[in-house]
């Protein structure tokens with residue numbers, strides 16, 4: 001974890017990896033409590049609050065929606081971990097892999113794992129005319145061979161499962177973190193990473 005920022009206001013980030021944005025929609029369902037949140041914290045990085053491109057330094061609490069499915073997700077996950085005191089695995093896609101990890105079922109289908117299988121199916125077998133695999137290094141991120149839950153890539157401090165977690169549960173989980181010192185011991189939804197589970201919806 002990084003050192004505390006020179007301010008008593010919490011620095012909050014929210015990140016969208018391989019997810020449907022439903023967890024962020026649930027976050028916005030906090031409605032008027034968002035005003036209380038704004039009184040407690042500065043939202044320094046979020047796809048629903050600002051247009052900042054680089055993940056900032058010295059973040060206190062970081063909510064991470066989505067699994068780790070491609071090289072961009074992987075790079076951002078490593079960066080946010082290095083720059084955040086408390087990382088919250090936010091929603092079932094981050095906690096278990098959930099919907100994005102369904103492609104892992106094709107892991108054994110052909111050489112190259114589920115990455116090769118899903119690209120072949122989507123871009124070649126189902127193509128209308130001249131199918132071709134997307135290839136634009138530096139522009140289109142490469143898929144990882146498997147989709148991974150967040151805790152298989154970085155250390156996670158708080159698990160907040162649900163698809164999506166309700167606004168009430170989000171508030172109950174993050175309010176003590178924002179009001180306290182950002183220590184993950186304040187709210188520990190689960191003491192240990194939960195084992196891999198089958199996808200759960202709704």
Ligand code: SF4
Pocket residue numbers: 018019020021022023024065066091092093094098099162163164
């Ligand atoms: S956990 Fe559910 S709501 Fe959240 S990103 Fe995944 S599929 Fe969407």
